[in-house]
Amino acid sequence: MAKIHEVAQAAGVSISTVSYALSGKRPVSAATRARIEAAAQALDYAPNAGARMLAGRRTHILALTEPLRPDTHAPTHMAFVLASSIAARRNDYDVLLLTDEQASAGMRRVATSGLADGIIVLDVAPDDERVELARRIDLPTAFVGVPDDSEGLMCVDLDFERAAGDAVDKLVTAGHQVIGLVGHAPSAYQLSNFPPRVRDGYSAAAQAAGVRAEFRMLEGEGDVQTLARRAAGELLDAGATGILLHCHDTAHAAVLSEVHDRGLEVPQDVSIISVGSTFDTGAFATPLSAYPLVPKLSCDLAVELLVQSLSGEPPEPGVRLIAPTYLDNGSVATPRAAR
Structure with missing residues (x-):
């Protein structure tokens, strides 16, 4: 299942142009629209999240995937859960916490069931199994952490x-x-x-x-x-x-x-x-x-990126590092x- 940035790359346009063309929110030239639609069809891209928004069926829920393993230092990790929850509420979103030790299981469940509008990935591993899943599902996803392979992802973290x-x-x-x-x-x-x-x-x-x-x-x-x-x-x-x-x-x-x-x-x-x-x-x-x-800095930015994605003007993928103080x-x- 392709993601919107892959369609944009194949069509030679920006992600926002793909969003405008498929949602009809802003005028796009006929030639550009045809190129985008052809790329979307070839890549089997289906903007399900966008369709839910246009139909007025947004859930106003963000899922947090935070695997709680036996070695998890709960105070540190729960500080990020709390900061994400506060940032979500500030933007009129509730939070669904996924604590499966097999982190991708809950994330996949949310993506296929339509339970949430976006996903925040916490406790990121260097070779995190959720990376490939984030590339396949059609839900905006923000990583608080930087996996070894961050190509095409939205990641935020302290430098x-x-x-x-x-x-x-x-x-x-x-x-x-x-x-x-x-x-x-x-x-x-x-x-x-x-x-x-x-x-x-x-x-x-x-x-x-x-x-x-x-x-x-x-x-x-x-x-x-x-x-x-x-x-x-x-x-x-x-x-x-x-x-x-x-x-x-x-x-x-x-x-x-x-x-x-x-x-x-x-x-x-x-x-x-x-x-x-x-x-x-x-x-x-x-x-x-x-x-x-400071968990607040990373989590505020992650939620901001998701909200921007859900507004129909998704930000460019990339790693955003917060300068240390x-x-x-x-x-x-x-x-x-x-x-």
Whole structure:
């Protein structure tokens, strides 16, 4: 089943022109209309969502596909569900939450039943099975996250690579020559799209700056606190004076405990920056500076793109990255040894 951008490409016109031609909402030349109709027929394109709109049978429901796996960190993921729901209501849409662990099953069910007008895809994996399904179904779909193959999709997300790179630059500018990154559990680097992007942005920026960079995941036997303390300890033993944290709030607290128990101070001995955090890093006993991940920004934009698609003037497919912002909570300074 083809999508509208494929018809536009085959006919050599914009997506909005295809929409105008098939809906009759604006005049299109006879030659252009004939070319579009021929492309639509050849590709077996059927604008079902558009037909529902023209018939006044829009459901005013947006589906959220959020697979809740055993390793899902519920507070983080539910923050995106809430932000999407608020943005939907602001635009007079209700939300249908799909939590099937087999994420494509619920998405396919919604697409074939007409239960929703559009779909927001959350918790995107690098090789997400929902990518191909989004290309086949005739419902506008917005991904909050960037899969490895994003061709023809509407994707929005924080620019994680830039956030990690900017964090490295902050540490280097402050005089740190050995830095470290505490990441997630190894499974996160296969199941979610953003941890690899933070890791890669960190590595690229460190290499460009000519500093030594260490990386530790939360791996091995033990609970999150134990693994985070072990990772932080290994980085400190390797000489790191600047550390990036891209992990959950429990792991952040454990890293701070390890630093404190070693008799070290933040930021005098160790500078710490949180990257991609959805929680308040200023609320720790030692407040941490951060490049936060703000669910509202991504979800507002995703809903905006869907609403625009449903208005008859769909936006062009593509990846839209949100520029990171820095929250300075005073956890970065020149290390004592470099003063």
